Amino acid sequence: MAVGSRAKARLLTVRDRERAIALLERDPQRDLQLLDLASRLGGPTALGEAPPQLVGAWRDEELVGVASIRPSLVLSSGADGDMLDAWVPFCEGVPSGLIKSDWKGVSELWQRLVDGGRECLVDRAETAYAVTPERVARVVATPGVKVRPAAASDLEPLVEAARASLREEGRPDPFDGDPPGFRRWVRGRLVRARVVEMEGEVVFVGYADVRRPEGWLVQGVYTFPRARRRGFASAGMSAIVQEAFAAGATHVQLAVVSGNTAAERLYERLGFEPFARLRTVLFF
Secondary structure (H helix, E strand, O other): OOOOOEEEEEEHHHHOOOOHHHHHOOOOOHHHHHHHHHHHOOOOOOOOOOOEEEEEEEEOOOOOEEEEEEEEEEEEOOOHHHHHHOOOOHHHHHEEEEEEEHHHHHHHHHHHHHOOOOOOOEEEEEEEEEEEEEEEOOOOOOOEEEEEEOHHHHHHHHHOOOHHHHHOOOOOOOHHHHHHHHHHHHHHHHHHHEEEEEEEEEEEEEEEEEEEEEEEEEEEEEEHHHHHHOOHHHHHHHHHHHHHHHOOOOOOEEEEOOOOHHHHOOOOOOOOOOEEEEEEEEEE
């Protein structure tokens, strides 16, 4: 690398896929979501989901950083000032969206976007947690509790859960403007959803959105209010973790909104440990 060379950015294509994967595999825990997106460059997309759009930061001929701009903004670990400068024009082309990454990188990028006139609807801190096979605590579901993959017949309760989760987070509800589109989006995620059923009723859902040997990323965890504090979340998450390790994953990770002490205690009881401070910004 030339001394003093500054990063330049361009969209990544399928021809850059292996190079991007090699870079992101250096820190697969912190870059797990980007690693998954990079592996899907040029591949098929799920129903209701946009194909990933990634931007690389290059110094001379070396790829030194990766950022996703669709379906959401995600920054590779260790992104520095001139990488962010190079990515800003691409980020400015996104009319609205969500940034979620390491606190430092998001804070520096967001300040650049604020200087360009952007505003936010949500701005919050989160903690990333991970558990490895040697630390996991097994939970046995109580009699009558069934943990299973989601089925097509679960669509309506999962739509209800997704909407309720967004409202609890103070985020807009896309269902109001496009009910068919929102249902398509949830339907496209069914294959990744795991539910807890009690007496024929879905009471918990979690989505294994990334399922790779390097790790599983669980998102969209939600327990219906009428079923909380009854052990359903422990049973559901324990089952997801056990499934991940049976499939050969090295770890399972998720993020918890700062201040959600009930969730933090739940995951710590299951063996999860914090490994990164994140910042999430929903912007327009």
